[in-house]
Amino acid sequence: MSLIEMRNVRKQYRVGDDTVEALRGVDITIEAGEFITIMGQSGSGKSTLLSVLGGMNHPTSGEVEMAGIKLYQLPGEKLADFRAGNLGFVFQSFHLIAYLTALENVMLPLAIVSMPSAAKRQLALQALERVGLGSKPERLPNQLSGGEQERVAIARAIVNNPHILLADEPTGNLDSKTSDDVMALFRELNDGGQTVVMVTHNPENGVYADRTITLKDGMVLQ
Amino acid sequence: MKLHTISLNNLKRRKAKMAFLTIGLMVGIATIVTLVTLTRSMSHDIERKMDEFGANILITPRSSGLSMSYGGISLGGVTFDQREIREADLAKIKTIQNHQNVSAIAPKVLGGVSIANHEVLLVGVNFESELKMKQWWKIFGDTPTAPNDLLLGSDAAKVLNVGGGDSVAIKGETFRVAGVIDQTGSQDDALVFASLSRAQKILGKEGKITLAEVAALCSGCPIGDMVNQIAEILPDAKVAAIQQVVEGRLKALDQFKHFTYVMAGVVVFIGSLIVFVTMMGSVNERTLEIGVFRAIGFRKSHIMRIILLEAALVSLLAGILGYAAGMGGAKLALPFMAEGAKVTLVWDGWVAGGSIGLAVVLGLLASIYPALHASRMDPTEALRAL
Numbered sequence: 001m002s003l004i005e006m007r008n009v010r011k012q013y014r015v016g017d018d019t020v021e022a023l024r025g026v027d028i029t030i031e032a033g034e035f036i037t038i039m040g041q042s043g044s045g046k047s048t049l050l051s052v053l054g055g056m057n058h059p060t061s062g063e064v065e066m067a068g069i070k071l072y073q074l075p076g077e078k079l080a081d082f083r084a085g086n087l088g089f090v091f092q093s094f095h096l097i098a099y100l101t102a103l104e105n106v107m108l109p110l111a112i113v114s115m116p117s118a119a120k121r122q123l124a125l126q127a128l129e130r131v132g133l134g135s136k137p138e139r140l141p142n143q144l145s146g147g148e149q150e151r152v153a154i155a156r157a158i159v160n161n162p163h164i165l166l167a168d169e170p171t172g173n174l175d176s177k178t179s180d181d182v183m184a185l186f187r188e189l190n191d192g193g194q195t196v197v198m199v200t201h202n203p204e205n206g207v208y209a210d211r212t213i214t215l216k217d218g219m220v221l222q
Numbered sequence: 223m224k225l226h227t228i229s230l231n232n233l234k235r236r237k238a239k240m241a242f243l244t245i246g247l248m249v250g251i252a253t254i255v256t257l258v259t260l261t262r263s264m265s266h267d268i269e270r271k272m273d274e275f276g277a278n279i280l281i282t283p284r285s286s287g288l289s290m291s292y293g294g295i296s297l298g299g300v301t302f303d304q305r306e307i308r309e310a311d312l313a314k315i316k317t318i319q320n321h322q323n324v325s326a327i328a329p330k331v332l333g334g335v336s337i338a339n340h341e342v343l344l345v346g347v348n349f350e351s352e353l354k355m356k357q358w359w360k361i362f363g364d365t366p367t368a369p370n371d372l373l374l375g376s377d378a379a380k381v382l383n384v385g386g387g388d389s390v391a392i393k394g395e396t397f398r399v400a401g402v403i404d405q406t407g408s409q410d411d412a413l414v415f416a417s418l419s420r421a422q423k424i425l426g427k428e429g430k431i432t433l434a435e436v437a438a439l440c441s442g443c444p445i446g447d448m449v450n451q452i453a454e455i456l457p458d459a460k461v462a463a464i465q466q467v468v469e470g471r472l473k474a475l476d477q478f479k480h481f482t483y484v485m486a487g488v489v490v491f492i493g494s495l496i497v498f499v500t501m502m503g504s505v506n507e508r509t510l511e512i513g514v515f516r517a518i519g520f521r522k523s524h525i526m527r528i529i530l531l532e533a534a535l536v537s538l539l540a541g542i543l544g545y546a547a548g549m550g551g552a553k554l555a556l557p558f559m560a561e562g563a564k565v566t567l568v569w570d571g572w573v574a575g576g577s578i579g580l581a582v583v584l585g586l587l588a589s590i591y592p593a594l595h596a597s598r599m600d601p602t603e604a605l606r607a608l
Contacts, residue, residue, distance in 0.1 A: 084519020099235035
């Protein structure tokens with residue numbers, strides 16, 4: 001069984017009086033341990049696809065199954081619980097919480113986990129070590145460079161050891177050198193067994209991935 | 223890292239906004255505390271004054287009499303079937319159900335006597351209870367202590383041409399004028415006060431009294447019940463409440479209390495609006511942050527807990543500061559609001575607990591909708607980036 005299966009997923013939005021179809025019958029299968037990049041032009045439906053995959057955006061029709069669980073059939077807050085236990089997110093603009101230190105930002109997903117504080121701290125420090133920021137745990141986001149903030153965001157995404165890491169344009173706001181470093185970090189995580197699904201518009205990032213899915217007008221091209 | 227860490231750190235970060243919210247709520251709570259404390263202090267003061275200064279139940283012999291006075295001019299009266307009150311019967315007042323509300327009993331015996339060829343009204347009183355009731359009396363000379371001591375009203379002293387230390391004779395018995403009461407503008411100015419026992423003897427009314435005044439009022443005292451209870455144990459007496467004094471003072475206090483409640487309601491409404499608007503603004507500012515929380519798996523209840531905990535902490539602080547400021551305000555305002563220097567501020571644990579509790583409840587209630595609004599945010603829309 002594949003880790004992720006999307007079957008005939010459609011997503012429509014209402015924009016004023018118009019209906020915009022962001023996804024038009026998308027079928028995707030992703031195996032555990034794969035590194036997938038999702039590419040396409042602006043407006044092709046990449047981000048919508050990632051949000052549907054991330055259990056945050058109910059599709060208009062179709063099914064999304066992860067590890068045998070039909071995501072959008074989960075009752076009530078079970079979907080939030082699923083995200084907390086199985087998914088890690090890296091956002092385009094990092095979205096670190098400005099008033100929390102790097103360590104506290106990384107510990108954020110653990111705030112809702114029943115675990116001793118010392119253990120949470122230990123896990124967060126290990127995650128920061130993995131992304132090469134073990135020496136700056138007490139820095140606030142505004143005291144870190146863009147690349148460092150991205151690393152903190154990645155550490156936050158992996159701190160609870162999720163099955164799938166979802167990243168939306170993680171290098172979109174970084175210079176090319178830092179972008180390469182960040183992509184190398186994703187590759188390293190993937191080499192360690194982490195499944196990575198990344199939305200990117202940069203074709204150069206494709207070289208780090210096992211497979212690239214290209215979207216056009218809400219449909220998969222290949 | 224726990225949920226409260228997020229709340230605390232956010233409060234630290236948004237100092238200005240949270241200070242505004244705290245001050246807004248604090249002013250509201252302080253206003254309520256000031257008004258409530260002023261009302262209670264003034265009420266307490268009125269009770270004390272009534273207890274100390276005023277007779278508010280009058281006990282007179284039962285008779286079938288008709289008053290013959292008009293416009294303050296008395297033409298005597300037609301009285302028949304007049305009964306008498308025995309002094310010993312007054313002790314029964316201390317056995318009534320509400321005896322703990324009886325502050326003082328002042329028995330009096332009245333009768334006309336001749337002093338230095340002047341007809342005067344002699345009033346036999348128990349000086350201890352009389353002086354307790356009439357603390358507004360200002361006495362030139364000594365207060366009476368010996369059985370043969372007299373106290374003269376200012377007009378009586380003028381007419382008799384005597385002062386403190388002089389002696390006068392009543393029915394062949396010598397009395398010493400211990401002191402003279404400064405002009406009161408009341409009937410007391412024309413009276414000669416002697417000890418009850420001596421007056422009873424001179425007037426030939428041993429063991430009897432003409433009337434008794436009872437000081438028995440506090441705002442919570444059931445004055446009507448007390449009148450009935452006394453009437454029951456003294457069937458030969460006519461017992462009446464001095465309604466005018468009682469009702470007048472209580473009405474004024476009630477009006478102030480109503481004003482306080484209305485003000486408190488307005489303040490609570492405004493305070494709620496301040497909390498609501500500030501918390502709603504705070505939630506809207508934190509859309510992105512809440513989107514991140516939801517995306518990484520926070521439940522709606524987690525978001526609500528973060529927002530409500532912040533509201534509770536700010537409200538708690540506002541409640542404590544509001545209580546302190548309110549008591550300070552009451553202390554400053556009390557001398558201007560109440561008459562007399564004796565009025566004291568009433569410190570009440572219930573007001574302290576109530577005001578802090580009110581602040582927290584108000585803060586939480588006004589934050590429920592913003593918290594619900596935050597928890598219902600769609601993470602995708604909140605983040606927009608995804």
